[in-house]
Amino acid sequence: MSRTYFDRTEPIAALATPEGRSALAVIRTSGEDSIALVARCFSRPQALLDAEGYRAVYGWILDPHSQERLDEVVALVFRAPHSFTGENAVEIMCHGSPAAAQRILDVLYVQGFSPALRGEFSFRAFAGGKTDLVRAEAINELTQASCEAARHDALQRLTGALSRKLEGIRSLMVDVLADINARLDYPEDEGPEESARWVQYMRRAQGELSDLIQSYPGGRLRQEGLLVVIAGRPNAGKSSLFNLLVREERAIVSPEPGTTRDWLESWISVGDFAVRLVDTAGLRNSGNPVEAEGVRRSHSLLARADVILYLVDGTVGLDDEDRAFVEKYPGALLLWNKSDLPRCMPAPPAWTAVSAKDVLSFGSFESMLKGVLSSYIRQAQTSGQYEAQVRIASERQEQLLRQAFEALSQAMEAQTAGAGLDLVALHIRESAEYIGEITGNIAPDEVLERVFSTFCLGK
Ligand SMILES: Nc1nc2c(ncn2[C@@H]2O[C@H](COP(=O)(O)OP(=O)(O)O)[C@@H](O)[C@H]2O)c(=O)[nH]1
Numbered sequence: 171m172s173r174t175y176f177d178r179t180e181p182i183a184a185l186a187t188p189e190g191r192s193a194l195a196v197i198r199t200s201g202e203d204s205i206a207l208v209a210r211c212f213s214r215p216q217a218l219l220d221a222e223g224y225r226a227v228y229g230w231i232l233d234p235h236s237q238e239r240l241d242e243v244v245a246l247v248f249r250a251p252h253s254f255t256g257e258n259a260v261e262i263m264c265h266g267s268p269a270a271a272q273r274i275l276d277v278l279y280v281q282g283f284s285p286a287l288r289g290e291f292s293f294r295a296f297a298g299g300k301t302d303l304v305r306a307e308a309i310n311e312l313t314q315a316s317c318e319a320a321r322h323d324a325l326q327r328l329t330g331a332l333s334r335k336l337e338g339i340r341s342l343m344v345d346v347l348a349d350i351n352a353r354l355d356y357p358e359d360e361g362p363e364e365s366a367r368w369v370q371y372m373r374r375a376q377g378e379l380s381d382l383i384q385s386y387p388g389g390r391l392r393q394e395g396l397l398v399v400i401a402g403r404p405n406a407g408k409s410s411l412f413n414l415l416v417r418e419e420r421a422i423v424s425p426e427p428g429t430t431r432d433w434l435e436s437w438i439s440v441g442d443f444a445v446r447l448v449d450t451a452g453l454r455n456s457g458n459p460v461e462a463e464g465v466r467r468s469h470s471l472l473a474r475a476d477v478i479l480y481l482v483d484g485t486v487g488l489d490d491e492d493r494a495f496v497e498k499y500p501g502a503l504l505l506w507n508k509s510d511l512p513r514c515m516p517a518p519p520a521w522t523a524v525s526a527k528d529v530l531s532f533g534s535f536e537s538m539l540k541g542v543l544s545s546y547i548r549q550a551q552t553s554g555q556y557e558a559q560v561r562i563a564s565e566r567q568e569q570l571l572r573q574a575f576e577a578l579s580q581a582m583e584a585q586t587a588g589a590g591l592d593l594v595a596l597h598i599r600e601s602a603e604y605i606g607e608i609t610g611n612i613a614p615d616e617v618l619e620r621v622f623s624t625f626c627l628g629k
């Protein structure tokens with residue numbers, strides 16, 4: 171039977187650093203017996219068993235059966251509850267070759283550690299009350315931050331800015347609920363000034379919810395980067411443009427149509443922001459199943475794109491497919507490529523002449539493009555003063571905030587319509603529960619599983 175996050179009695183271990191060569195790698199373990207289990211395959215078991223929390227112990231990891239030395243390491247000991255998970259834990263710093271880390275992990279598994287699930291260390295920190303769900307998500311966001319803006323926002327959430335804001339909103343609701351409950355016991359006492367105050371509280375809560383909801387597009391953009399997709403028929407020059415923008419010969423450029431069959435991506439930066447630039451397969455109907463799959467993937471990326479660059483070969487001109495595309499994606503930036511060639515036709519209105527071959531003219535195109543992307547980013551930020559503002563970046567949080575907002579609207583409607591106070595209270599309670607689900611106070615198991623399974627291994 172496969173393990174779930176909720177089997178918290180088992181000791182777990184995982185590589186916390188990326189697989190590949192590096193100076194050092196970190197293997198993380200956690201669980202009540204973790205120190206004793208690591209000691210069984212450590213050259214100085216007693217030193218490890220006696221170590222106080224936060225102590226580094228030097229030694230060798232051994233295969234306990236053959237006594238073979240596997241690697242020279244430093245083991246960091248954490249004692250419950252003073253560890254990330256709140257459990258006893260050992261972090262092993264070993265040499266950073268995949269072979270060394272794997273041998274150590276194999277030995278640990280034989281001792282009784284289970285391979286950790288994605289995000290399982292964070293889950294244990296959450297389940298043990300070390301962090302709420304919003305902060306746990308922020309840890310993950312911090313590990314994924316692609317640019318300075320993303321790092322800044324995630325760190326704010328990690329330090330509890332969002333949790334505190336949500337707690338403030340919830341306590342407004344709890345105040346109203348307490349008042350209503352008192353009134354339910356003595357209904358004849360409810361005066362007009364009372365309900366005016368409740369409405370005022372609920373409006374305030376809604377205003378704060380609305381600020382957070384509106385921060386989502388900008389927050390998401392900062393977290394995930396701006397998705398810019400280059401599209402066009404085969405041979406339009408998409409891969410050439412991509413290579414120029416990323417300043418690398420990443421994509422294969424070839425006069426053979428259909429060369430790029432999958433999509434390629436690379437990051438470029440525009441100011442403080444990360445832009446995820448994607449080169450797609452040419453859009454054409456093809457009998458070749460590999461090419462057809464490439465085209466399908468292109469369409470799914472286009473559906474998610476923030477900005478589309480659509481290229482046409484200016485020596486060939488527009489055809490019906492191009493016209494259909496422009497109609498389907500009216501916001502696309504239209505680029506008339508190969509303007510360096512004498513046989514290139516003049517760019518029609520609304521199209522910008524570019525050349526992926528003429529490096530001089532490309533410079534001015536690149537600045538124009540960065541200008542367009544910056545203004546897109548500025549628009550998506552609902553407020554310019556992002557130093558002070560708390561943003562959300564998770565779709566899960568955004569949806570729950572919307573539901574909380576909606577439930578408050580229903581509460582206010584019920585109150586204005588003169589419905590019973592118990593109905594008003596019901597909607598307010600519902601709203602408070604949505605907030606509770608964001609912070610994880612009352613999140614169902616499957617929600618938790620879904621959230622933590624998107625984390626990195628070893629986090
Ligand atoms: N002269 C000229 N040739 C270009 C330009 N852009 C692309 N090409 C050529 O057009 C062909 C197809 O380019 P490629 O980037 O592979 O197009 P893709 O199929 O859209 O990715 C290659 O032979 C490129 O060298 C351009 O601006 N000017």
Ligand SMILES: [Mg+2]
Nearest residue numbers: 408409429430
């Ligand atoms: Mg290509």
